[in-house]
Amino acid sequence: MTQPALKDEILLAIDKPARYIGNEVNMIKKNPKDVAIRFAMCFPDVYEIGMSHLGIQILYDMFNQREDVYCERVYSPWPDLHAILKEKKIPLFALETQQPVKDFDFLGITIQYEMCYTNILQVLDLSLIPVKSKERTKEHPFVIGGGPCAYNPEPLADFFDMFYIGEGETVYDRLFDCYKEWKSAGKSRREFLVEASKIPGIYVPSLYEVTYKEDKTIASFTPVEKGVPEKIQKQVVMDMTGASYPKKPLVPFIKATQDRVVLEIQRGCIRGCRFCQAGMIYRPTREKDLEVLKRQAFHMLKNTGHEEISLSSLSSSDYSDLKELVTYLIDEFKGKGINISLPSLRIDAFSLDVMSKVQDVRKSSLTFAPEAGSQRLRDVINKGLTEEVILQGAKEAFLGGWQKVKLYFMLGLPTETEEDMASIGELANKIAAAYYEIPKDRRNGRCQITISTSFFVPKPFTPFQWAKMYKKEHYLSCAKVVNDSVKGQLNRKSIKYNWHEADVTVLEGILARGDRRLGKVIQRAYEKGCIFDAWSDFFDNEKWMEAFLECKIDPDFYTLRERSFDEILPWDFIDAGVTKDFLKKQYETALAGHVTLNCRVKCSGCGANKYGGGVCIENKNQVP
Amino acid sequence: MGEVYALKIRIKFRKYGVMKFIGHLDMMRYFQKCMRRAEIDIAYSEGFSPHQIMSFAAPLGVGITSDGEYVDIEVHSSQSSEESIKKLNEVMVEGVEIISYRKLGDTDKNAMSLVAAADYKLYFKDDYEAPSVNYQEVYRKFFLNPSEILITKQTKKSERTFDLKKLVYDFQIDYDRKGKPVFYLKVSTGSSDNLKPELVLESFFKSEGITINPLSVQIHRIDVYGKNETGFVSLGEMGEIIE
Numbered sequence: 001m002t003q004p005a006l007k008d009e010i011l012l013a014i015d016k017p018a019r020y021i022g023n024e025v026n027m028i029k030k031n032p033k034d035v036a037i038r039f040a041m042c043f044p045d046v047y048e049i050g051m052s053h054l055g056i057q058i059l060y061d062m063f064n065q066r067e068d069v070y071c072e073r074v075y076s077p078w079p080d081l082h083a084i085l086k087e088k089k090i091p092l093f094a095l096e097t098q099q100p101v102k103d104f105d106f107l108g109i110t111i112q113y114e115m116c117y118t119n120i121l122q123v124l125d126l127s128l129i130p131v132k133s134k135e136r137t138k139e140h141p142f143v144i145g146g147g148p149c150a151y152n153p154e155p156l157a158d159f160f161d162m163f164y165i166g167e168g169e170t171v172y173d174r175l176f177d178c179y180k181e182w183k184s185a186g187k188s189r190r191e192f193l194v195e196a197s198k199i200p201g202i203y204v205p206s207l208y209e210v211t212y213k214e215d216k217t218i219a220s221f222t223p224v225e226k227g228v229p230e231k232i233q234k235q236v237v238m239d240m241t242g243a244s245y246p247k248k249p250l251v252p253f254i255k256a257t258q259d260r261v262v263l264e265i266q267r268g269c270i271r272g273c274r275f276c277q278a279g280m281i282y283r284p285t286r287e288k289d290l291e292v293l294k295r296q297a298f299h300m301l302k303n304t305g306h307e308e309i310s311l312s313s314l315s316s317s318d319y320s321d322l323k324e325l326v327t328y329l330i331d332e333f334k335g336k337g338i339n340i341s342l343p344s345l346r347i348d349a350f351s352l353d354v355m356s357k358v359q360d361v362r363k364s365s366l367t368f369a370p371e372a373g374s375q376r377l378r379d380v381i382n383k384g385l386t387e388e389v390i391l392q393g394a395k396e397a398f399l400g401g402w403q404k405v406k407l408y409f410m411l412g413l414p415t416e417t418e419e420d421m422a423s424i425g426e427l428a429n430k431i432a433a434a435y436y437e438i439p440k441d442r443r444n445g446r447c448q449i450t451i452s453t454s455f456f457v458p459k460p461f462t463p464f465q466w467a468k469m470y471k472k473e474h475y476l477s478c479a480k481v482v483n484d485s486v487k488g489q490l491n492r493k494s495i496k497y498n499w500h501e502a503d504v505t506v507l508e509g510i511l512a513r514g515d516r517r518l519g520k521v522i523q524r525a526y527e528k529g530c531i532f533d534a535w536s537d538f539f540d541n542e543k544w545m546e547a548f549l550e551c552k553i554d555p556d557f558y559t560l561r562e563r564s565f566d567e568i569l570p571w572d573f574i575d576a577g578v579t580k581d582f583l584k585k586q587y588e589t590a591l592a593g594h595v596t597l598n599c600r601v602k603c604s605g606c607g608a609n610k611y612g613g614g615v616c617i618e619n620k621n622q623v624p
Numbered sequence: 625m626g627e628v629y630a631l632k633i634r635i636k637f638r639k640y641g642v643m644k645f646i647g648h649l650d651m652m653r654y655f656q657k658c659m660r661r662a663e664i665d666i667a668y669s670e671g672f673s674p675h676q677i678m679s680f681a682a683p684l685g686v687g688i689t690s691d692g693e694y695v696d697i698e699v700h701s702s703q704s705s706e707e708s709i710k711k712l713n714e715v716m717v718e719g720v721e722i723i724s725y726r727k728l729g730d731t732d733k734n735a736m737s738l739v740a741a742a743d744y745k746l747y748f749k750d751d752y753e754a755p756s757v758n759y760q761e762v763y764r765k766f767f768l769n770p771s772e773i774l775i776t777k778q779t780k781k782s783e784r785t786f787d788l789k790k791l792v793y794d795f796q797i798d799y800d801r802k803g804k805p806v807f808y809l810k811v812s813t814g815s816s817d818n819l820k821p822e823l824v825l826e827s828f829f830k831s832e833g834i835t836i837n838p839l840s841v842q843i844h845r846i847d848v849y850g851k852n853e854t855g856f857v858s859l860g861e862m863g864e865i866i867e
Binding site: 001002004007008009011012013017018021022023024025027251253254255301302303304305306307337339360 | 641642643645646647650653654656657658659660661668672673674675676686687715717718719749751839842
């Protein structure tokens with residue numbers, strides 16, 4: 001049995017030692033001496049969050065299918081262990097072999113949200129790997145980043161040797177082969193990076209030079225060497241059905257956030273909500289074959305022993321064979337004590353029928369995400385949901401026995417007025433009223449409507465990527481308008497309102513659309529003790545603001561300014577499929593308050609049809 | 625619907641290595657998933673969210689290893705003991721090993737309600753030295769000679785004094801190859817009068833004015849017992865092997 005890297009006296013003194021011992025069901029065991037490449041795959045957050053991430057499960061399985069690669073895992077140590085590792089100078093280790101990450105060939109970090117950036121520095125620091133890529137030598141692993149935040153990797157440019165732009169299933173084999181060649185040739189670190197940069201989708205930030213104008217916007221963004229591409233092509237899996245998918249996902253001992261089998265039914269979304277980055281960068285929408293999904297569900301349940309299976313996609317209701325799939329899952333597994341969880345379903349007669357079969361109606365709640373309170377603003381963001389549909393869905397649900405409704409909205413959206421904000425409370429009131437219209441003998445006490453609002457953060461590669469953000473005070477005043485509106489409603493006693501902190505929104509906005517000058521701020525913040533910024537218990541806005549001040553970087557530059565269409569944006573060097581022209585047109589259409597039809601009804605010519613697959617070629621809706 | 629026939633099964637397993645860091649609740653979840661992976665025909669409770677009919681004898685604390693852990697389940701049908709052990713071990717992780725799978729009588733009580741005592745072995749871990757005292761002498765003075773050993777236990781709200789000697793059924797000291805003491809204890813276990821073995825060791829050294837680091841001692845459970853007219857009976861000896 002592998003000896004744990006940490007002694008008993010440490011493991012028994014910290015919270016949840018199971019986070020650090022590995023040995024989970026379906027963990028891959030190999031002898032590191034038998035492989036050419038050791039890859040440490042990292043999710044820079046606590047184990048329970050990281051273990052719930054589907055992408056890592058896919059890549060872990062895929063990498064380990066190669067005989068010459070051993071992929072292991074590493075997560076952010078919780079602050080209790082962080083302090084001990086620092087104090088005792090114990091290098092951070094991977095779970096499988098319990099050996100130091102610094103001795104690996106690659107450290108791959110998935111970057112899922114901006115608020116994990118200091119945790120990336122934590123992982124590097126605790127691994128005793130120089131935080132800055134330029135300080136690394138041949139003794140150190142190559143640090144590669146991927147995931148949605150890699151669509152604007154610039155704030156992290158100092159810390160990564162490379163970024164992988166797009167979906168991981170496509171070019172890692174080429175990267176590994178390239179690495180083996182380089183290793184046997186005994187060339188310099190930079191020589192590998194130059195070679196790697198020629199693989200489609202691989203971006204090596206140190207091979208690009210950025211200059212700035214006097215107004216601080218970017219003047220130029222150019223490769224420093226011949227042969228290094230000017231544009232990085234995002235990677236897309238065009239054959240989702242045939243794509244690698246884990247038959248034996250890892251099963252943690254401690255309860256992870258996602259303690260169930262996750263079945264990805266499709267990638268991408270046809271809806272085109274203008275605030276949604278996932279809806280843009282995962283284009284085109286690609287479905288997986290029904291029969292393959294059935295087989296995968298069966299295998300994964302058998303090999304994990306999980307008692308629940310969940311469908312994963314951005315909008316499950318749009319999956320063409322949803323009815324068949326859900327019917328199969330219920331018929332095949334419901335009798336065997338397996339729960340079926342169906343997130344991201346539109347509320348209609350079909351979904352209500354299915355949900356009443358798979359969950360306890362009295363206990364569960366119904367979720368709507370109108371995102372904006374008024375129809376005008378919903379048209380601006382291209383959220384196709386109408387008030388009529390919401391009220392009809394709610395009414396049917398109430399008749400079916402539901403009495404809890406959750407509503408999700410965003411505040412701070414482009415063109416938003418006080419009227420839009422106030423209509424959030426009004427919409428909640430109308431839903432409550434629909435409940436009380438039901439005859440008393442068919443009701444079950446009071447209904448519970450819960451409104452949650454988050455503050456909108458414009459993201460790269462969305463039509464709102466040029467939009468301005470606001471100061472913290474503005475966001476809080478928006479929440480106050482909603483709160484006042486809720487309090488003024490007739491059914492206010494049935495409505496609960498929660499809103500988020502605004503500090504973290506502003507910081508997220510800075511990092512999401514930042515450039516490489518922010519690297520020093522992130523490093524400064526980490527040095528000041530910022531980690532686990534995504535956790536409200538740990539987030540310390542004051543330290544961040546000090547870091548900005550000390551680095552002489554004005555945070556407002558990144559948030560309060562509406563960018564002009566001709567500005568060079570930090571992420572313009574990436575070709576994400578959707579063209580800048582399309583995004584511009586979408587922004588203008590949004591400001592005019594017009595909706596755009598979904599991909600299946602009418603192609604909007606976003607540019608993703610160049611990949612020649614998915615919804616773009618499904619039927620007649622091809623661009624002529 | 626008529627009564628569904630169910631067999632009561634007692635499973636005995638070992639827990640060792642890094643699995644000692646997995647707490648009781650997580651072990652329960654682990655076993656539930658094992659039953660599915662091994663395709664044991666386990667019975668479920670009624671109701672909207674059915675759960676497996678499964679109960680553990682005596683929760684094992686984090687950090688403790690064991691050669692004698694018990695979990696009772698109910699199944700609708702079963703293969704032979706040998707086949708079931710094989711199938712279960714195929715889905716176990718390193719650090720949990722199934723060593724017995726026996727059929728109980730329909731009216732037999734479950735392991736949890738039977739637990740009366742447990743055997744433990746306590747020893748100093750490799751990196752730690754044992755306090756140097758004359759163990760035989762302390763043993764006589766602390767355990768053998770007194771007719772009662774009064775211990776005051778601090779709980780969250782109150783203090784409780786009890787006679788340790790009444791709850792320790794057996795106590796032996798042996799020595800390993802390096803001459804370090806190894807303590808063998810049989811102590812009262814279960815829902816009432818549960819005695820933690822480390823408390824005995826702590827009191828043993830305290831009688832000499834020595835405070836030991838609890839992390840320096842490895843606690844290992846050897847077996848768990850029920851009680852009948854003739855005395856203690858290992859939970860693993862109850863029931864019969866399915867041929």
